[in-house]
Amino acid sequence: MSIAEAVTGPVPTARSTLTERIEGWLGWLAPWILFAVVAALVVGPLGALVYGALRSDSPGAPGAHFTFAEVASVYQGLFTDGWSGRATINSLLLAVPVTILSTTVGVALAYLVARTDMPGRRTFEFLFLLPMLYSPLVGVIGWSVLxxxxxxxxxxxLEAIGGRDARVLNVYSWAGIIWVMTFYFVPYAFLLNIGAFRAMDPALEEAASISGANLFRRIVFVTVPMMLASIAASAIFIFTLSLEQFSIPGFLGSQMRLDTLAYSIYQQTNMFPANLPGAAAAGTLLLFISAFSLWGYRRMTKRAEKFVTVTARGYKPAETALGRLRLVAFLFALAVFVLGAALPLLAVVLRSLMPVRTTRLNMTNLNLDHYLFIYNADNIQLSLFNSLTLAAGGATICAAAGFIIAVAVVRGRKRKATALTDYLVALPISLPGTVFGVGMLWAYVYTPLYLTVWLLLIAFVIRYTVYGVRAFSAGIMQIDRALEEAAVVSGASPTRSFLFVDLPLLKPVLVSMWLMAFLIVIRELSASVILYSPESVTLPILTWTYLSDGFYGVASALSVVQLILVGLVVIIFKALFGADVRTRSKD
Amino acid sequence: MPFFINRRGLLRGVVAAGAATTIGRDARLAAIAAETEMEVVDITPDLIAQAKQEGRLMFRYASPVDLMTPIVRSFEQQFGIRVQMDRKAGSSGNQQFAAESRAGRHIMDVSSLTDPVGLKAQAAEGNYLYWTLADLDKKLPPGTYVRGWGYSQQWNDVVIPYNPEIVPHEKAREIFQTWNGYLDPSLVGRIGLVEPAATNLAYLTYMMFFELPRYGRAYFEKLAAQRPRIYNGSAAGREDIAAGATGTYIPEWESAAMIDFMNGGKVAWVFPEITATTALNHIAISKHAPNRSAARLFAAWMFTADAARALQRSQTRPTLLGVPDERPAIAKLRETSWWTPKRAEVWNPDIDHWQQVYPTLMPEMRRILGWRR
Incomplete structure (x- = not known):
């Protein structure tokens, strides 16, 4: 029971909220229409992949026939020490600690920035996002240099300080890979949770405080349980993304002969000859793992009212005074920034200024030649334009679609259609981008969209709308329905109720979600590298091209340029919308 | 009794399927050759005029951008025909071409994709033009083309690169006379290898070890015992040598090493007694090229002295016969004390054999290198 219900008694809910009015307009068909739209987008590439997995050769190849050989090889390998078994175990051994560590650190940072009086929190809010401004491969270069x-x-x-034995750091190890991946995913956990923290009514925390609970007990027994939907959503995401991430374990893991499932799949697509049916078959395994984790999330958040933290009671979200812990919190945040962003970034900047890599660093050799090279390079303006427009367009569509689906899933009547939509929209993200790209290629090669920038936009929307769904789902779960109901009872139309009640309350979520989608799309590589044409080339594709050609300096310089430009966009965005977001916690 | 596919059975099946695929594909290629007259593509005034009328073409390639761009720009300047360049590394270019052709979407005009297996597969499907260059035997040496389908304009000579700060020149000259130099105890943990599934040049170089009786599988096992670093691409190996993280790596090719050298990189190299020398960047023409004449003109021009000179400016050795080696790096290398021109025996891979043994040999290479499968 919500607080409003506790005070006023049950409020009649039928036909009183926006969602229900929409359902009223469209009848019981609405969820099915939504499902059909999502299915139309998602089933194309996924269906092509499943079809491809059951063929002896790529779809359309002459003489190709139906066979279960590839699928059998992948699934039997799980139980007979085949390639898929070892790779799956390795993937899980990486994904589990990375999920736990990055979610813990990211949630802690989000709490510190959104809910406490930690010094420098406004600046940290921007700094924590830095690793999201450039490609994961660049982070890998940075850590390899370091x-x-x-x-x-x-x-x-370390050698200079403690002698040769002190050279203990090794990025090419389990610990090294987990380290790099953890800091790669911390910004995800941070962004996915900060909006929910900002939207949270502190009444229960205050009550716990008045009852004598110390900060630790308040966090463990009040804040975390209330935030569980948001934390679980981010953890599920990071787990799924860790499984599909191939570039970090692929690059660092090959030196220790480590195969992950995603890297093995990538390898199948890149061999001579390529084995696309095998890659597609292995991709279905990731789909199952992802669907299983989503099932767990849905069970955990089955009763949405458990996570209501924004209620009808007026509230003023106060900052938690950390007292003597302010310095500790500040040092923790600083350490995360230095280790996760500043150090590798510094290494990348350094590499961009080095004409060639040398055994010892010679500062007198540094120059701007790589930046001049970029300035004169073909396609730089086109790739910049494509990247920015795709990211802005993709993020906006993902936000709009994510909101509609989240409303249907959380507030809609419990219909099979909404549950199926929820599952369906989450599936594309579980596939490695390369495999998803192959599915898109197979599905869209027959259409006029093929090789246009629109195809990339569609691919990004299909793949990343789930971010919007999860972020808005968690946000909507936090809002007590009594707020909407009160507005309707007071004579507001459902539209006004939505515009002046729900939307302002969801604004922090909207801002962080849009920003995250923007940052993810602007550095997307793995699917676009399959789908791009000379007209739809993007910045990450150019960076990857230079990297694979061995121009680490140029790739590093391009990443620095990307970081500065995207950083400017983020600053402008936050200047436009961030103030409103913070108002709630400052008033 | 439950039915299980065991590893050995699966591998046997894969090998049998691979062999059957190769035989079937070659039969189809032979049928096309029997039914179709091989088109001789030559540069004529008529072809130039028609190509100029078309005004553009789409070229999909796998070589590094900085290598291919100056060559393409030379062509554009000479004929005023715009070339849309579409870089697709690895086997993805032929996969894309296959998907497009099967869907009836004819977009690409000419390709150079470093994927002879994919080239033959697409030729067998009837997607590539059955063609030859005028005076082929006078232009290209054997081993640089798949007759009727693709012709390579560049050689890749595998060399042994080293960082002189880790492996001094004298020692490199001494130990790297043969590939056995990699087994030197001082190189334990200081060798880099590109993983065999990552690039075809890596696979072919290791295949050379397996196939040569004087090296064989035992050599590869000893190489693995040197605890090499493994990379999933050649660029990382080059970067590690320059940084001194490793002393040497396999497989580097001469033109890439020359580019590093010209850029001031601390890298030197030697030719051992035998080396994998490949010419796999096959220029092929789409059978359904939308810009029919421009495609033919571009393909034929790639085997002219103008194109060879443009190629040399990127330190690459052209396959075109009768062209003196005027790569800019050569003059600078002559000034060094360590450089000697190539005097190695050449090992040139058989593409069909490559495809037949790949399903078993590649996983075997990985297993020896330490992957657990």
């Missing part, structure tokens, strides 16, 4: 066991700059520093 923590290579033989040539890492940090190891040279």
């Amino acid at each position: 923590a290579d066991p033989h040539a890492g700059l940090l190891n040279f520093l």
